[in-house]
Structures are given as C-alpha cells and as structure tokens.
Amino acid sequence: MLLEMKRALITGANRGIGLALAEALVNRGVFVFAGARKPDNASELDRLREHHRGLIEIIPLEVTSDESVRRCADTVKGVSGTLDILVNNAAVFLEETNTGLAALDLDWFAETVAVNVGGVARVTRALLPLLGAAEQPCIVNISSGAGSIGDKTDHHYYCYGASKAALNHFTVGLAHELRPGGIVVVALSPGWVRTDMGGPGGELTPEESASAIADTILKLEPADSGCFLDRLGRKGKYVW
Numbered sequence: 001m002l003l004e005m006k007r008a009l010i011t012g013a014n015r016g017i018g019l020a021l022a023e024a025l026v027n028r029g030v031f032v033f034a035g036a037r038k039p040d041n042a043s044e045l046d047r048l049r050e051h052h053r054g055l056i057e058i059i060p061l062e063v064t065s066d067e068s069v070r071r072c073a074d075t076v077k078g079v080s081g082t083l084d085i086l087v088n089n090a091a092v093f094l095e096e097t098n099t100g101l102a103a104l105d106l107d108w109f110a111e112t113v114a115v116n117v118g119g120v121a122r123v124t125r126a127l128l129p130l131l132g133a134a135e136q137p138c139i140v141n142i143s144s145g146a147g148s149i150g151d152k153t154d155h156h157y158y159c160y161g162a163s164k165a166a167l168n169h170f171t172v173g174l175a176h177e178l179r180p181g182g183i184v185v186v187a188l189s190p191g192w193v194r195t196d197m198g199g200p201g202g203e204l205t206p207e208e209s210a211s212a213i214a215d216t217i218l219k220l221e222p223a224d225s226g227c228f229l230d231r232l233g234r235k236g237k238y239v240w
C-alpha cells in the first residue's frame with residue numbers, strides 16, 4: 001500500500017499545527033513520517049498512530065542535531081526510499097512578551113535562528129536525495145506573518161520575526177536552486193492558531209489551519225515555487 005501513497009515528513013509533529021497536519025494528511029491518503037524530538041513524551045501522536053495503524057511512523061527528530069537528522073533520513077530511506085512532501089514545521093518562539101530592545105535576551109537570536117532556519121536547512125539537505133527521487137516533490141517551510149518586512153509596523157518579536165524573515169529568504173533561494181530538479185519550495189503561513197505558541201487568542205484551531213494547509217500542499221504546482229502562501233494557498237496575502 002505504501003508504494004501507492006504519497007509520503008510526507010513533518011518536523012515537530014508531536015503537538016500544535018504539526019500534530020494536526022499529520023492527521024489532516026493521513027486523512028487525505030498520505031503516509032506520514034512524524035518527527036518528534038521526545039517521542040517518549042508524545043502521547044497525542046501515539047494515539048493518532050494507534051488510530052491510523054500502518055499510516056504513521058514516529059521518528060525521533062531534533063532538528064539542531066546532525067546525528068538525529070541523519071538517523072531520521074536513514075529511517076525514511078529504509079521505510080519508503082523516496083519522500084514526496086517535506087514540511088519544515090518545528091520552530092521556537094522564545095519571546096513570550098513583546099520585548100523591546102533594552103530587555104531582549106540576545107542569546108535568543110542564536111537559539112531561535114538555529115532551530116527556525118538552521119534546523120530547516122539541516123533537515124532539508126539530509127532529505128533532498130529522497131525528495132529528488134519522488135515524482136512531484138515539494139518542500140513547505142512553515143513561516144509566519146511575523147517574518148514579513150513589508151508589513152512590519154511594530155517592534156515586537158525581534159528574534160522570532162528575524163528568524164522567519166531569514167527563513168523566507170532561504171525559501172526563495174532554495175526554490176531557485178531546486179527548480180531545475182523539479183522540487184517545489186514554498187513559504188506558507190498557517191494563520192494565527194490556538195497552540196502553545198499562538199496562545200488562546202488565536203483565530204483558528206490547529207485542525208482548521210492544518211486542514212487548509214493539507215489541501216494547499218496537495219495542490220502545489222511548479223508556478224507556486226518561491227512564493228509566500230497563506231494556508232489557503234493564496235499568493236499576495238503576505239508580503240515578504
């Protein structure tokens with residue numbers, strides 16, 4: 001059965017949008033490799049796997065670790081040989097308040113960029129050979145409106161915003177590099193979602209956001225590569 005299915009790897013799939021996206025993709029007939037940095041502590045993901053037996057494989061994945069990422073790629077290779085969809089979803093948001101410059105912990109820059117940009121680059125590089133072996137592969141970098149420079153009107157979230165702006169830059173560069181090989185690369189904002197990161201005031205449930213994202217992923221085409229999409233796949237809703 002796996003041979004006939006599309007296969008996706010989602011980083012940070014143990015909670016929040018990543019967990020909901022795992023379910024949304026499985027419900028659309030996609031086999032999901034679900035990355036979790038602490039799989040022993042991923043009870044909701046365990047329940048999802050039990051519910052969809054044989055359709056979800058949980059893989060230990062710490063995106064800042066070369067060793068962990070290499071093992072993850074080896075596991076995907078061993079199970080399926082190719083990968084159709086890579087969703088770089090894992091991220092950190094260390095500024096819980098709208099910290100101004102004076103109170104900012106400058107170490108947050110390094111830590112945030114290491115996960116939100118370096119982690120994406122590390123995972124993507126390790127999975128590229130498997131993506132290159134798929135028929136219509138795509139890489140979806142989960143970005144944020146907070147990464148937009150054109151829409152920036154406040155002083156909030158220096159580290160997180162800078163990391164997502166850098167991720168957007170990386171996305172466009174990668175889209176150029178991988179276009180000749182037919183790999184579509186997009187930045188996609190999920191909207192404001194009620195997760196640990198988004199908080200209780202978010203406009204969307206993780207399921208609402210993930211359902212739209214899953215539909216968008218399955219409709220991606222070459223003309224989308226290098227674009228900044230919203231969850232519904234619309235271009236121009238977010239400016240760079």
Ligand SMILES: NC(=O)c1ccc[n+]([C@@H]2O[C@H](COP(=O)([O-])OP(=O)(O)OC[C@H]3O[C@@H](n4cnc5c(N)ncnc54)[C@H](OP(=O)(O)O)[C@@H]3O)[C@@H](O)[C@H]2O)c1
Pocket residue numbers: 011012013014015016017018036037038061062063064088089090091092115119142143144145189190191192193194195196197198199202
């Ligand atoms: N929620 C929103 O409103 C919103 C808005 C715009 C964009 N986004 C983006 O959407 C994506 C998902 O956000 P979310 O709201 O679902 O966040 P979340 O609930 O905080 O979940 C973050 C996920 O990333 C994982 N993660 C963090 N650091 C990691 C690392 N070093 N290695 C591997 N996994 C790591 C976490 O794992 P642990 O459980 O082990 O910590 C968790 O699974 C992120 O890229 C975020 O920037 C969210």
